[in-house]
Amino acid sequence: MIMSRDNTAETTIENVSSYMHELGVQARFASTALAKIDTGIKNHALNAIADAILANREQLLAANEQDLNAGQANGLAAPLLDRLELTEQRIAAMADGARQIAALPDPVGEINQLIKRPSGLQIGRMRVPLGVIGIIYESRPNVTLDAAALCLKSGNATILRGGSEAIHSNRAIATCIQKGLAEAGLPAQAVQLVGTTDREAVSVLLGMHATVDVIIPRGGKGLIERISRDARVPVIKHLDGICHVYIDEFADLDKAVNVAVNAKTYRYGICGAMETLLVSAEVASKVLPRLADRFREEKVELRGCDQTKKILPQIAEATEEDWATEYLAPILSIKVVDTLDAAMTHISIYGSQHTDCIVTENMSAARAFMQQVDSSSVMVNTPTCFADGYEYGLGAEIGISTDKLHVRGPVGLEGLTTQKYIVISEGVTR
Amino acid sequence: MIMSRDNTAETTIENVSSYMHELGVQARFASTALAKIDTGIKNHALNAIADAILANREQLLAANEQDLNAGQANGLAAPLLDRLELTEQRIAAMADGARQIAALPDPVGEINQLIKRPSGLQIGRMRVPLGVIGIIYESRPNVTLDAAALCLKSGNATILRGGSEAIHSNRAIATCIQKGLAEAGLPAQAVQLVGTTDREAVSVLLGMHATVDVIIPRGGKGLIERISRDARVPVIKHLDGICHVYIDEFADLDKAVNVAVNAKTYRYGICGAMETLLVSAEVASKVLPRLADRFREEKVELRGCDQTKKILPQIAEATEEDWATEYLAPILSIKVVDTLDAAMTHISIYGSQHTDCIVTENMSAARAFMQQVDSSSVMVNTPTCFADGYEYGLGAEIGISTDKLHVRGPVGLEGLTTQKYIVISEGVTR
Numbered sequence: 001m002i003m004s005r006d007n008t009a010e011t012t013i014e015n016v017s018s019y020m021h022e023l024g025v026q027a028r029f030a031s032t033a034l035a036k037i038d039t040g041i042k043n044h045a046l047n048a049i050a051d052a053i054l055a056n057r058e059q060l061l062a063a064n065e066q067d068l069n070a071g072q073a074n075g076l077a078a079p080l081l082d083r084l085e086l087t088e089q090r091i092a093a094m095a096d097g098a099r100q101i102a103a104l105p106d107p108v109g110e111i112n113q114l115i116k117r118p119s120g121l122q123i124g125r126m127r128v129p130l131g132v133i134g135i136i137y138e139s140r141p142n143v144t145l146d147a148a149a150l151c152l153k154s155g156n157a158t159i160l161r162g163g164s165e166a167i168h169s170n171r172a173i174a175t176c177i178q179k180g181l182a183e184a185g186l187p188a189q190a191v192q193l194v195g196t197t198d199r200e201a202v203s204v205l206l207g208m209h210a211t212v213d214v215i216i217p218r219g220g221k222g223l224i225e226r227i228s229r230d231a232r233v234p235v236i237k238h239l240d241g242i243c244h245v246y247i248d249e250f251a252d253l254d255k256a257v258n259v260a261v262n263a264k265t266y267r268y269g270i271c272g273a274m275e276t277l278l279v280s281a282e283v284a285s286k287v288l289p290r291l292a293d294r295f296r297e298e299k300v301e302l303r304g305c306d307q308t309k310k311i312l313p314q315i316a317e318a319t320e321e322d323w324a325t326e327y328l329a330p331i332l333s334i335k336v337v338d339t340l341d342a343a344m345t346h347i348s349i350y351g352s353q354h355t356d357c358i359v360t361e362n363m364s365a366a367r368a369f370m371q372q373v374d375s376s377s378v379m380v381n382t383p384t385c386f387a388d389g390y391e392y393g394l395g396a397e398i399g400i401s402t403d404k405l406h407v408r409g410p411v412g413l414e415g416l417t418t419q420k421y422i423v424i425s426e427g428v429t430r
Numbered sequence: 431m432i433m434s435r436d437n438t439a440e441t442t443i444e445n446v447s448s449y450m451h452e453l454g455v456q457a458r459f460a461s462t463a464l465a466k467i468d469t470g471i472k473n474h475a476l477n478a479i480a481d482a483i484l485a486n487r488e489q490l491l492a493a494n495e496q497d498l499n500a501g502q503a504n505g506l507a508a509p510l511l512d513r514l515e516l517t518e519q520r521i522a523a524m525a526d527g528a529r530q531i532a533a534l535p536d537p538v539g540e541i542n543q544l545i546k547r548p549s550g551l552q553i554g555r556m557r558v559p560l561g562v563i564g565i566i567y568e569s570r571p572n573v574t575l576d577a578a579a580l581c582l583k584s585g586n587a588t589i590l591r592g593g594s595e596a597i598h599s600n601r602a603i604a605t606c607i608q609k610g611l612a613e614a615g616l617p618a619q620a621v622q623l624v625g626t627t628d629r630e631a632v633s634v635l636l637g638m639h640a641t642v643d644v645i646i647p648r649g650g651k652g653l654i655e656r657i658s659r660d661a662r663v664p665v666i667k668h669l670d671g672i673c674h675v676y677i678d679e680f681a682d683l684d685k686a687v688n689v690a691v692n693a694k695t696y697r698y699g700i701c702g703a704m705e706t707l708l709v710s711a712e713v714a715s716k717v718l719p720r721l722a723d724r725f726r727e728e729k730v731e732l733r734g735c736d737q738t739k740k741i742l743p744q745i746a747e748a749t750e751e752d753w754a755t756e757y758l759a760p761i762l763s764i765k766v767v768d769t770l771d772a773a774m775t776h777i778s779i780y781g782s783q784h785t786d787c788i789v790t791e792n793m794s795a796a797r798a799f800m801q802q803v804d805s806s807s808v809m810v811n812t813p814t815c816f817a818d819g820y821e822y823g824l825g826a827e828i829g830i831s832t833d834k835l836h837v838r839g840p841v842g843l844e845g846l847t848t849q850k851y852i853v854i855s856e857g858v859t860r
Binding site: 255258374375 | 466560664851
């Protein structure tokens with residue numbers, strides 16, 4: 001059996017590759033133990049982790065201050081420092097999150113149905129953990145707890161590799177996680193924080209297909225593209241959200257205005273924020289001036305196509321680049337289209353298959369849009385900012401998958417599991 | 431719009447890379463059309479393809495003879511020549527297969543449930559095609575039709591790259607597929623056979639992540655490992671089947687003998703064939719002599735561990751290598767184990783996560799085995815040779831996935847689809 005190593009403390013690691021492979025083997029052993037553990041024990045661990053987080057508030061804030069000071073000294077940009085910061089409130093939210101995950105139903109072990117085949121076989125599918133999940137993320141320390149809690153509840157062992165800027169905060173959080181695991185009698189290797197900030201650790205992790213079942217990167221597009229390119233382990237990706245709202249000729253224009261404004265302004269920085277508004281030529285002259293008023297109040301900069309500019313001459317012209325840009329900012333591009341098909345074609349060319357919405361009262365248009373737009377969420381009369389695991393009733397999410405295989409859209413506990421066939425008979429033969 | 435190219439004829443392709451990318455773009459366009467087509471039209475095409483296959487029997491046999499002659503001239507081994515051969519019977523079976531797929535329920539468009547959230551959102555998941563599927567296979571020409579039919583029924587466009595030994599047969603089959611597509615008014619690019627035997631075509635295909643959603647390799651382990659290593663496009667893999675039957679101390683020994691013999695002898699060459707038999711020490715002296723008699727009749731060579739050889743001294747000794755070997759032949763390794771845990775540990779070390787069975791009358795042992803053995807199919811009192819899409823009621827299968835993500839075990843129509851979220855409301859805002 002392999003000796004455990006304390007990954008919460010400062011250690012000097014000489015051989016990063018063998019260190020990482022050791023973590024992988026330990027995680028694999030832990031995953032075998034986790035797969036057969038009762039829900040009650042997992043929930044006990046999650047609640048004990050929440051307790052430890054609250055009880056160790058001071059230590060967490062002190063460790064975080066070390067990271068913040070180092071960040072300031074290294075000239076980290078203000079938004080990054082904000083993401084890095086832990087406050088009393090954020091610590092409380094982390095603990096709450098763990099308790100909420102404890103309260104969710106456990107997907108593991110679920111068998112939907114057992115069908116009976118003419119041969120006498122009873123066949124069903126049982127939901128089981130994926131096994132070992134690697135999480136690679138940037139400077140938000142709360143991801144350490146969120147990801148560990150979701151993976152633990154779904155019966156997976158986790159290897160966490162956070163950004164080096166957050167290393168002290170992450171170690172302090174990992175110490176709390178270890179306390180909770182120990183209290184519930186779960187193996188320490190169920191959640192392992194990579195104990196080195198050496199970048200080689202990431203490269204090694206990406207190739208550990210013998211021990212790691214899937215890697216979930218959380219962070220900017222650059223990180224995710226790099227990981228997807230280099231990984232030999234399957235990756236659940238969350239790329240950009242160039243989300244569209246299309247106001248159809250049969251739209252209720254009051255709804256259209258509300259949906260479009262909310263989709264843009266609810267929060268500019270989320271991946272579900274609308275980036276391009278498409279408007280049917282039939283209603284453009286009626287709805288665009290109303291929208292322009294509302295967006296002016298909200299201080300959203302508008303950029304329009306030629307036809308839009310005929311109706312709203314005061315706004316800037318949208319370029320080809322605008323259609324392909326995820327602003328994540330109070331900027332909106334607007335295009336007038338002649339038909340539903342033209343709207344869908346625009347989405348298929350410039351969209352990112354994340355979330356797109358049609359505003360319409362026409363059943364056929366709604367059905368065509370839902371069927372034909374190839375995005376992880378297709379919406380009718382609903383702002384795209386609703387694309388979120390909590391809103392969808394998943395209870396929590398580890399990200400929003402823009403992949404098509406395995407899981408699409410917000411990823412909750414079910415997305416961290418797989419199904420295996422179970423086959424039972426009384427000794428039938430072929 | 432892109433011009434169509436006749437891929438069923440002999441062509442000289444100068445720039446393989448741009449040729450392949452053109453196929454990809456054509457497939458992507460065709461997939462958009464296929465995604466919205468009614469089931470009836472797809473079924474019409476499948477039945478018309480079956481008709482064309484039967485009507486063009488002579489042409490198929492003539493084309494196949496060209497391949498067989500070339501194969502013999504190139505010294506192709508006898509089993510490969512057998513796989514390559516089309517007979518009247520095999521042609522009839524291909525046509526039957528297409529008709530059976532036409533008769534299966536269409537998974538596309540299915541919405542399981544629409545839940546209502548407190549916010550007023552109605553949320554559900556709609557089953558949709560993956561998009562474009564690349565199939566890379568070896569010398570069996572019937573795969574051309576099987577794969578095309580399954581992908582077509584599930585609404586996907588297909589790029590088929592068969593082995594060069596079967597190129598004339600594959601072209602003749604592709605001609606029949608084109609006739610069927612045309613008769614149903616479907617785009618010719620819904621099914622495209624790669625028109626060159628240049629190996630570069632495979633390398634290019636493996637990198638076409640912008641237009642191809644998934645690649646499914648069908649063939650030997652070498653082919654599949656090579657493709658998995660090199661692909662930038664997601665791959666649904668079917669690696670080896672080192673399948674186990676474990677005879678528990680609480681087994682009904684009559685069932686145990688029948689299950690073990692059937693699991694080995696039903697067909698030696700299938701991936702679900704048992705390769706290692708594990709026997710509880712409690713029952714080994716009772717059941718092993720009975721098994722040895724039966725396997726002697728069936729001319730299966732036995733190789734045993736030390737404890738097995740104490741009971742069956744006449745058999746050869748199993749080496750470490752035996753436990754890790756997929757024989758696909760009338761050879762069986764046998765190991766006596768002390769406990770259920772020891773059996774499961776052996777399976778976790780040497781198994782290939784394909785299909786494993788426990789023979790037991792004990793409910794707790796059966797449940798522990800089903801829960802803890804991490805294989806795509808776990809069976810109770812059922813021969814492993816039942817691991818098959820037809821037996822599971824999928825109607826047809828494109829392979830057996832040994833992956834954990836997306837789809838595990840036999841892959842039918844559902845495995846060739848994905849789910850997207852649909853979200854409907856009356857203009858609610860956050």
